[in-house]
Amino acid sequence: MLRSFSYLTDHTGFCGTIKNSPSDFVVTEIEVTEHSLRDTQAKSLQKPMEVLLGQSSPGLCAQSCDGGGTPVPADQGLRWAGDSCPASPCQNQHESKAELKPGLEDASVLDSLLGKAVSELLNKYACDLKDVWKSKSDANAGTREFSLGPILDKKNRADLHSAIRQKFPFLVTVTKDNEMIVKGNADYRELCQFVTEKETSDFFKFLDAKLENSTFSFEPDGDKEHRKVVHHFINRKFGKLLETKSFTVTDVNDQQNMSIMVRFREKGWSRKRPAGGFQEKQDLYTAFTLQKENLETLEAISFLAAELGVLPSDFSYTGIKDKKAITYQPMVVKKVTPERLKEIGNKMEKKGIRIHNIHSACQHLRLGQLKGNHFDVVVRDLKHHSHDSSADLKKRISEAMENVETKGFVNYYGPQRFGQGQNVQTDQIGLALLNEEMVKAVKLFFTPEDTDDPVNNAKRYFLQTEDAKGALVMLPEFKVRERMLLRALNRYGVNHEGCTKGWLSIPHSMRIFYVHAYCSKIWNEAASYRLSIYGSKVVEGDLVFSEETDETISLNDKVHVVTAAEESAKKYSINQVVLPMVGHSIKYPGNKVGQWYHERLSKDELQTCKFRVSPLQLNIPGCYRPILKNVQNLSYFLEGSEKGIEIEDNYLNESKVSLHISFDLDPSCYATVCLREIMKCDF
Known part of the structure; x- marks a missing residue:
């Protein structure tokens, strides 16, 4: 899949084989420690949360743990989209009326950061802007910007962003090439059309403070249509960050009324409300470490789900791990007790799965809990490239390691993402789905490999006959995805509509x-x-x-x-x-x-x-x-054919040594891609 693609570095490299056995390729997921998570939570009170384009990924492309606290009383009837229970014992559901960040409520902070003269000019700009807004003389009035000049220190810029928005919630701040610019917040002005200015100001202070598990309530409002307008405004402007819910309150006259409450949306929560409305009991979560050998992550989950009687979607994890390897990764399963998980341990070992470190958890796993992956790799059958006339293989290895450690590697997606060595690769199925060619996608999905085994025989039979029921009988139980799809095809037919329903029958992920x-x-x-x-x-x-x-x-x-x-x-x-x-x-x-x-x-x-x-x-x-990524904590040694004997000679006997490499990579980086850059060969 990467053949003929560019390399970053210019060293010669060397040849060798990887994944001769699963034990030659060991992957251990690096979790964010509990201490680090607490640090992250503390920092989240000091800076705004990141708003992504619909998905989270570390840094660009890919998150917190809840603390203890007082639950919201169930008799308020408050339900949030995606909630698993009215209040988890691990969640803090305290309300916050836009608490100010410590130290930022004092105007002297702006004076110290900007100087008194600029601080006064900012104050005048803010007052003039509010006057222009109130005059409503011109729809485009109040659009001018105010420059604070270049602020080179990043920490000072961060402090200024927060201090200005806390003192003047109707302003927004942006940075262009280190120059900080202040302008009016159009969203603030629009919300003022629906609620009082005090409510608007408090709402934007709440939004900026980003206090974890905090909530904000608008004043009681008996007008359903008006509440709908406010709901729509918040969902339209801040739907990726916030969620809203109307609930019953008692006003100052002891009369029942309705109010809108807002809270920060947890990443990974569904926007859909459970069909039953209020859920009687809290969801149960059990965390564990999954060790698997020569299995895909989704395949291992399918085995576990079938044995536990839950859905594959009840498992949460932070990444797909290599198949031809021994891998260790944290997981959380919903609706299963620790005792039940322990019961299936022996049966799972026969399938290449071991379960370690079983304990109760508060919630599912989130992407922010993955720091990266640690790899321990053995490269065997070392030799020179055919075009390399050098006799010093040890020197070739040394220069390759030094080069990649210094310069990094091209951040390609690895071949395992596409189904390495398969007749039909996963990207071909993806293209058919994007083109809404549902029947073609199904046929590609069931394209067999050139082997004679129950799985491929069942696939071959289905393509030849389109007999979904017959193929289902032939297919082993552990092939959960294939069986889900075949059941739907048997029910709805192998046409466009039937294949569409077939694809919908397997989990979204x-x-x-x-x-x-x-x-x-x-x-x-x-x-x-x-x-x-x-x-x-x-x-x-x-x-x-x-x-x-x-x-x-x-x-x-x-x-x-x-x-x-x-x-x-x-x-x-x-x-x-x-x-x-x-x-x-x-x-x-x-x-x-x-x-x-x-x-x-x-x-x-x-x-x-x-x-x-x-x-x-x-x-x-x-x-x-x-485009590029760096490798961390890279180390290596050469070992003789008799295990434990390290090589000290300058020149190596190619056939009798193996190379042991250890390194860490960021999330979503591929060890095979890093090794490709080191060795200058495709796998």
């Missing part, structure tokens, strides 16, 4: 996996093209990601298009350049790479694709991925 595989393939090709025509130079039109701390700015606004002047000044490095994962909410580079994207999508007949497959409830907003 599995459906979208194929589409993401296609998007990953396009990204890989784009990265190789970008490096082939521009190399490591940052050029006009490239996209770079800003490290600005103002988190209220959307992800797209953080992605900056490099100008000609910035190219001449060499303002940015190649490590800051990102490329988009295709989707409906991203922007493309403003150079030949952007043109390449459009031509490439046209080639697959996706030139008008909106990256929303409504019949399958798939929404692909897109994100951004750095």
Whole structure:
């Protein structure tokens, strides 16, 4: 899948084999420790939360734990979209009327950060703006901006962002090339049309404070249509960050009334309300470490789900791990007790699964709890490349390690994302789904490999006969996805409508996996093209990601298009350049790479694709991925054919040594891609 793609470094490399056995490739997920999570929570009170383009990914493309507290009384009848229970014992549901951040409520903070003269000018600008708004003499009045000048220190900028918005919630602050600019908040002005200015001011202070588990309540409002307007406004403007709910309150006259309450939306929660409305009992969560060998993550989950009598979607995890490896990763399963999980341990071991560290949990896993992955890899059958005349293999290994440790590697998606070695790769299925070719996608899904085993025999039979029921009888129980699809096809038929319902019968995470595989393939090709025509130079039109701390700015606004002047000044490095994962909410580079994207999508007949497959409830907003990544904590040693004997000689006997490499990678990085850069060979 990566053959002929660009390399970053220019060393010669060497040959060898990986994954000779699962024990040669051990992956251990690096969790954020409990201490680090507490630190993250504390910091979240000091800076705004990030608003992403519909999906979370570390840094660009991919989050907290709840603390103890007092639950909301159940008799208020408050229910939130996606809640599993009225109040989890691990959740703090205290209300907050827009508490000010410590130290920011004092005007002297602005004086100290800006100087008294500029602080007074800012105060005058704010007062003048409010006067213009109140006059309503001109629809475009009050649109002028106020510059605070360049603020070079990032911490000072962060403090200023917070201090200004807390003192003047009707203002917003943005940064352009270190220059801080203040302007009127159009959303604040619009909300003032529906509720009082005091409520508007308190709401925006609450929004800026981002206090975890805090809530904000508007004044009681008996007008249902008016409440609907407020609900719609908040959902339209802040729906990715906030959720709202009307609930019954008792006003000052002891009369029953309705009020709108707002709280921060937990990432990963469903927007859909459970069909039964109020759920009688709290959901049960059990955490554990999954050790698997020679199994895909989704396949292991299918085994566990079938044995426990739950759905695959009841498991939460932070990443898909290699199949041909021994992998360790934290998981949480819903609706299963620790005792029940322990009971199935022996049976799972026969399938290559071991379950460790079983304990009760408060909630499902979230992406923020993944710090990265640690890899312990053994490379065997070491030898020179056929074109390499050097006799010093040890020197080749040393220079390769040093080069990649210093310069990094191209951040390609690894071959396992596409179904390495399969007749039909996952990206082909994803393309068919994006084109809404449902029957074609099903046929691709059931394309067999060239082996004679129960799974492939069942697939072969289905393609030849379209007899879903007969194929279902032949297919082993552990093939959960295939069985779900065949049941639906047996019920609805192997036509467009039946295949659409078939795809809907498997979990959303599995459906979208194929589409993401296609998007990953396009990204890989784009990265190789970008490096082939521009190399490591940052050029006009490239996209770079800003490290600005103002988190209220959307992800797209953080992605900056490099100008000609910035190219001449060499303002940015190649490590800051990102490329988009295709989707409906991203922007493309403003150079030949952007043109390449459009031509490439046209080639697959996706030139008008909106990256929303409504019949399958798939929404692909897109994100951004750095072209390059660095490896951390890289170490290695050479070992003789007799285990435990390290090699000290300058020259190696190729057939009798193996290379042991240990390193850490960020989330969503692939060890096989890093090894490809080190060795200069494809796997």
